[in-house]
Structures are given as C-alpha cells and as structure tokens.
Amino acid sequence: MRNAACYALSDWGTSRFRLWLVDGKGHVLAEKRSDDGLDTSRNRGFTQTLEGHLSALGAPADLPVIICGMAGSRQGWVEANYVPVPADLKAILSGAVKIEGIARDVRIIPGLSQSGTSPNVMRGEETQLLGAILDRDLSNGIIAMPGTHSKWVTLKEGRAKSFSTYLTGELYALLASQSILRHSVGDAATSASPDHPQFKAAVELMLSGERMLGELFGIRAAMLLDNLSPEGAASRLSGLLIGAEIAGAKAKSGGKNKVILVASGAMAALYGKALHIADHDFDLVDADEAVRKGLFVAASSIWPAKG
C-alpha cells in the first residue's frame, strides 16, 4: 500500500506535528500525530524529526513532503516569507520554499500577512482556507477558523481580501487555568457546553454589545453568590469569549454574510451553536480535512506529474 503514496503532507505547528501519506487522489494511506512541535524539533533537528516520522510510516526516500504551519516561521525550520493580502490563494503555492541541503524534496507553504492599520499574520490557516474554499469552489464569503488564535477571512472574487485574529482559545485557557476564574472553572475547563443555559446567555450578552472585560469577574461572583457550578462557569466563560469574537467579526464583515466554519469536535459544536444564536447561516467544514485538502492541492500543484 505504501508504494501507492504520492505525497507526504504535514501540518507542523508550535506544539504539535501531524503527517499523512496520501495517494494521487488525496486519499489517506497512513497517518501520524505527535507532540513534536517546533520547540522539541528544533533541539532534535527538523530533518531528523521529519525523517523519523516518515520512516515510521514506511515512506519511500524520494516521497516529496509539503508542510504548512509554524515550521515556516522565523523560529521554525526555514522561514517562508508571508504573502501579503489581498492575495490570490494560488500565490501561497508558488511561494512555497524548498529546504536546501537535504536529499528529499521538502517544501514549506508561506503564511499570509496584512499590513497597514490592522497588521495581522497567519501560518497554517492559509492552507486550511485553501482546502475549505477550493473544495467547494467558493469565491466570496467569510471563513471562520476557530482555535487558539481564531482567524476570520473575507474572501472576495476568489482572493483573500482581509483577515482578523481573535485570541479566543488562548485567552480561554489562560483565564480558566491561571486567573481568579480558575477557582470557579476548576477541572471543568474542557466541559464548556453549547447546551448549557449559561453559554447561550453569555453569547447573547456579547452580541448585545456588552464588553467582555467587564463580564469576566461576574463568573467568580456568581459562584460566590449563586453557587454557579464549574460546568456553568466554563460554559459562561466560553460563551463570553466566543460571543465577543462573533460580535467583533460581525461588526467587521458588516453583518449577515454566510460563514464557512472550519472546525472539528467540541469547537465545531460551540461555534456552531454561537453562530446559530447570532442568527448566522453557516456551513461546517471539518478542520482536519480542510488542512489535508489544502496540503494536497498544494502538493498536486507543485508536483503535478505525481498526481
């Protein structure tokens, strides 16, 4: 089966590494996930880390590898310079950087940058974006990619026109585990539920224009005064942050455009419910699938003879 492999695809981020071997149609033949993010891999050597995982999957020595994510950052393996928006997404394909000095053909996809009054950058999400839109032949719309640093991209006539980043996931983790709210959320940080009444109430409050900064401490107070449960606290915190993100993104995009939500699992459920509360139409695209499709599209474009 391994002989049928055409490409190796990798999403290599700050804290995790994912690798797929795919055939000429993009079907997954083998998969590897590990915690070999940038910090671990820098110490061990990027080539060694990658070759180790490839060999564990039985990949041939001449299998080309395409990589997206923070591996292409200044702190990564080789810097792949940002492509500025507005950008034809195909430009990120031609901007892929080849790693020099190694036998295997390995390329890293560049991120997107936005200069001017709202400076912004992304790395990894541009590949998700490519996968999400090429697959459905989308030229206009809003693409939401929630996560540690949620990205919202405005797509116009097939080009990534502008984008915003919301620190939602990172702030949730910090607040739930390190702030005064840790006494309220406790071990329930992963138990935020889209079906908890606190989630809905919090999303609605944020959509009404209230400011999140003035509502966070209320979670602590509600625990002291009203015995708010840890699950309730987690759901409320999640609702405040996701609600603030959606309210911000709605304000920027000017309202009711259809959203392509690129997410999986618990994240998909929470954001889906919040978009529903915000009365926002959306289509769900699986995040894992989107990044893999984006990587495959990039690989087929760079090495078409192999496709």
Added chain:
Amino acid sequence: MRNAACYALSDWGTSRFRLWLVDGKGHVLAEKRSDDGLDTSRNRGFTQTLEGHLSALGAPADLPVIICGMAGSRQGWVEANYVPVPADLKAILSGAVKIEGIARDVRIIPGLSQSGTSPNVMRGEETQLLGAILDRDLSNGIIAMPGTHSKWVTLKEGRAKSFSTYLTGELYALLASQSILRHSVGDAATSASPDHPQFKAAVELMLSGERMLGELFGIRAAMLLDNLSPEGAASRLSGLLIGAEIAGAKAKSGGKNKVILVASGAMAALYGKALHIADHDFDLVDADEAVRKGLFVAASSIWPAKG
C-alpha cells in the same frame, strides 16, 4: 510616640499585608508593608502574623485593630458577610466582624455584594471608597478604583448603588507574561507609558467601539511586520485594556459623569491619561491614602472614645 497610637489599621489582601499605627486624628505614626498575604498567613496563623507585625511597630497590647480586604473572605481569617448594594456605606462599619477568642479587639470590615443579573463582589475597595467619598463629602458620582480587578462604583445620594468589575490588571499581567504577546512585550511589561503614541491610539480604538479580543494579536503582528518595540507593545496592550475598561464603564454609567479616580503611581498616570483621551473630567485621590482614611473612619466609628 507609640503611646499616642489610637488604632492600628490594616489592608490585608491575597498577596500583601499593610499596617499603619495612627493617632486620634488619623496621622500615621508607624507603617509596615510585607508579602504576608492570605496564603502565607493561613499557614503561619493569622493571629501570629498580625501580632508579629504589631510588635515590630511597638504597638501596645490593647491597641484595637481594624482590617479590610480578603482577610474577611471565606478563605481568610474570619468571614465578614457581604453587605448588599444599594448600601449606605456606614452599613459596612456596623457590619464589621469581631475576631473571637483572642485578647486584642480586632475587627474585619465586610465587602459589598450585588445580586441579580450582574452578580458582583468587592473586598477592600469598599474601604477605599469610604475614604475617598467621606473625605470630600461626596454623595453622587462615579468612583473608579483601578487595579488587578478594577472596580467602578456608582454613588447616588450617598449610597453605593451599583458596581462593576473589570479584570484589567489581571488580564494585562497574564497576556504580557504568559500569552503569545510575551514575545512582543518581553521585559517591558512595567514600561507601558501614557505618553507613548501606541497608548493613545489603542485607547481611542477601544472608545470607538472596537472589541479588544480582536485587537490583541495585532500587537504580535505589528512586531513581526512593523518592528513594534517592547515599550510600544506594552503601551498598546495597556491602552487596549484600559480603553476597553473605560468604554465599558462609560456605557454603563451613561456617559459624562465626573469620575473620582482612586489610584497611585503608574496606574494613576495611565488611567488619568485614558480618562483625558475619553474627554472625561476626573479628580485624583491617592489610593493608599483613601484606604487609610477609610480604615480610620471605620475605627473612629467603632471605637469613638479612642478618637
């Protein structure tokens, strides 16, 4: 000189302990500051900790002690139940709890609570509030007490009508030292400057209605794309958070009421500048002085014969 001491006043919080010996007019005769916050003191014993500091200042054995702050919380020495708003501030004086089973007369001032749809609590700030308003015979207005958990109180006809809490200081510390923004702020976390152009721009952006959550990552991007300096990053982060706090408080209080700003040092400078940018009149009251005055008012009311 110690013989002239009428009261010992203490502000006893989660992470710090402050003690003053004052005469019958409230003049400071001696002062002690230490890191003996709740956690340290709980292990060593609250009585032992307090008596140790009193004895270091040469306080007589029968000197009465009044305490405000988290020492009166459920996790503190003895719980002093919250007084609910709307509250006559004198109610916090009559609600002071006497510590039983010790020779010395020691009392702890209760906090304020707000139930209903915006649950909230404070401990320590109610005493600052008392000091700030009694001294200037204020009956109506907005009192802003910035800090780890900034409190904004609406005072009406001499009563604390309602209040809000903003997680500004805590969020600043978490974002500057633990989030992706630590790479931008670095060691400059204490170098946020009210005079840096980034501070003004950020405050103005938040007052314009923009959402803070969507602007935080821009600090990282501006470092990568525009070489934003650590001082610029700290000033921008501070401006975004303080700006969001003031925008939220303005929205709640309905606009242009005069503000009594209870703050000291760098905090006074940052909030003063932000209120100025927001075109908000304010009077500055020193935070240390306010809490000491509040404690003295409480002591004189509880033990009038000593005054």
